[in-house]
Amino acid sequence: MSERSSLILRLIESVDSRTSYIKAKLGILIPSQIRSLRLQSEMPRQCDLAKAAGLHQSRISMFETPGAANMTIETLARLAATFKVGLIVKFVPFSEMLRWENEHSQDHFSVTPLAEDEAFLNPPAAMEESTVSKGRLGGLPQSSVNQVSAMPVSRVNPFQGSKDSPFQTAIGA
Amino acid sequence: MARAAVQMAKLTLPSGAAAVKAWIRFSLLSRFISSLQQLKISHIKDREAKREILRNHTNVIRFPSPLFWSFFDYVANGHNLIEEWYQNDLSEEAQFTFDALLKNQRRIESVLNWTGFKYLKGKPKEERIWQLDFIADKRQYRLLGVFGETRKNAVLILGCYHKGDNYTPRDSLEMACKRAKALREGKAELHERKIKSDS
Numbered sequence: 001m002s003e004r005s006s007l008i009l010r011l012i013e014s015v016d017s018r019t020s021y022i023k024a025k026l027g028i029l030i031p032s033q034i035r036s037l038r039l040q041s042e043m044p045r046q047c048d049l050a051k052a053a054g055l056h057q058s059r060i061s062m063f064e065t066p067g068a069a070n071m072t073i074e075t076l077a078r079l080a081a082t083f084k085v086g087l088i089v090k091f092v093p094f095s096e097m098l099r100w101e102n103e104h105s106q107d108h109f110s111v112t113p114l115a116e117d118e119a120f121l122n123p124p125a126a127m128e129e130s131t132v133s134k135g136r137l138g139g140l141p142q143s144s145v146n147q148v149s150a151m152p153v154s155r156v157n158p159f160q161g162s163k164d165s166p167f168q169t170a171i172g173a
Numbered sequence: 174m175a176r177a178a179v180q181m182a183k184l185t186l187p188s189g190a191a192a193v194k195a196w197i198r199f200s201l202l203s204r205f206i207s208s209l210q211q212l213k214i215s216h217i218k219d220r221e222a223k224r225e226i227l228r229n230h231t232n233v234i235r236f237p238s239p240l241f242w243s244f245f246d247y248v249a250n251g252h253n254l255i256e257e258w259y260q261n262d263l264s265e266e267a268q269f270t271f272d273a274l275l276k277n278q279r280r281i282e283s284v285l286n287w288t289g290f291k292y293l294k295g296k297p298k299e300e301r302i303w304q305l306d307f308i309a310d311k312r313q314y315r316l317l318g319v320f321g322e323t324r325k326n327a328v329l330i331l332g333c334y335h336k337g338d339n340y341t342p343r344d345s346l347e348m349a350c351k352r353a354k355a356l357r358e359g360k361a362e363l364h365e366r367k368i369k370s371d372s
Contacts, residue, residue: 010265016265017265019266020264020265020266020269021269023266023269023270023309024266024269024270024272024273024309025269025273027270027273027307027308027309028270028273028274028276028277028288028307029273029277031288031289032277032288035286035288039286064288064289065288065289065306065307065308066270066273066274066277066288066289066305066306066307066308067270067274067307067308067309067314068308101273101276101277104277104280105280105281106277106280106281106286106288107280107281107282107286
C-alpha cells in the first residue's frame with residue numbers, strides 16, 4: 001500500500017487522525033498568513049503589531065510559530081481587524097483544504113485592506129441592478145426597468161404609491 | 174631681389190623646420206599623453222569592471238534558480254537519521270505538522286521569511302547551523318539544519334525537542350555540529366526528502 005493510500009485510510013477510519021491532520025494544516029497556514037500580512041503591513045515589527053492589536057509581543061511571536069494554532073476565533077478576529085482585512089472560518093471538504101495548502105504561497109499572499117477594497121466600498125452597480133430587475137421588477141416592461149435602474153438604488157421602491165403595494169395591504173389588513 | 178628672397182627662404186626654412194619639428198614633437202607628446210590617459214582610463218574601467226564582477230560574482234554564470242527549496246535528510250552509515258526520528262519519535266500530529274511545515278517553507282524564497290527560522294548562536298553558529306521551530310501536541314520540536322552549496326538546498330541534520338533551555342537529547346547541539354562537520358568533509362550522505370502528505 002502506498003503512503004498516500006495508508007494516509008487516506010487512517011483519515012477515513014480515525015477521528016484523531018483527522019483532527020491531527022486539520023490541526024497541522026491550520027498550525028502552519030495561519031502563522032504563515034499572519035507573518036506575511038505583518039511584513040506587508042505598516043507594522044512590520046512584531047512589537048508594532050502587538051501594540052496596534054493590544055496584545056503582548058510574545059503572543060505575536062507565538063502566533064507566528066508553526067504549529068501554535070492555539071488561537072481563539074476572537075484573537076484571529078482581532079488580528080484581522082488590526083490588519084484591516086476580513087476573516088472567513090468555514091467548514092470545507094478535505095480536498096479544498098489540500099488545495100488551499102497547495103496554492104498558498106507566503107511570498108505572494110496578499111489581502112486588500114479595507115481602505116482599498118473597492119468591491120466592498122463601492123459594490124458593482126451591475127449586481128444591484130440585476131438583483132433589482134430579477135427580484136423586484138420581474139413583471140415590468142423593459143422601459144420601466146431601465147427607468148428604475150437609472151435611479152439611485154436606495155430610492156427604488158416599485159410598490160411606492162401603488163394600489164397593489166404589499167406594504168399597504170399589510171398595513172390595511 | 175630673387176637672391177634676397179632665396180636667402181630669406183634659407184633663413185626662414187630652418188626656423189620653419191624647427192617649428193614643424195616642434196609641432197611633430199608636441200603632437201607626438203600629446204598623443205603619448207592621451208594614450209597614457211586612455212590607458213589609465215581603460216585600466217580604471219577594467220579595474221571597475223573587475224570589481225563589479227567580483228561584487229556580483231554570482232551573476233557571472235546565471236543558473237536558473239529552482240522554483241522551490243529542496244530538503245535533504247542526513248544519512249550516516251546507511252541510516253537516514255531524520256526519517257528514523259520522524260518515524261520513531263514524532264506523534265501523528267507532529268508528523269503532519271512537520272510535513273506541512275516543509276511544504277510551506279519550500280515555496281518561500283528568502284529563508285529570513287521562513288516561519289520559525291533562526292540561526293543558532295555559540296558553537297553551532299560557526300558551523301552555520303540553523304533551527305526551525307514547530308509545536309505539535311503541546312511539545313516544542315526543533316529541526317536543525319545547514320544550507321547546501323547549491324541554491325535552495327537545505328540539509329536537515331538533526332531533530333529534537335526543546336523545553337526551557339534544554340534540548341532532548343541533551344547533546345543535540347554538539348551532535349549537530351559533528352554532523353555538519355562530517356557533511357562538509359564528505360563523510361556523510363544525503364537523501365532527498367519527499368513530503369509525505371503531498372498530493
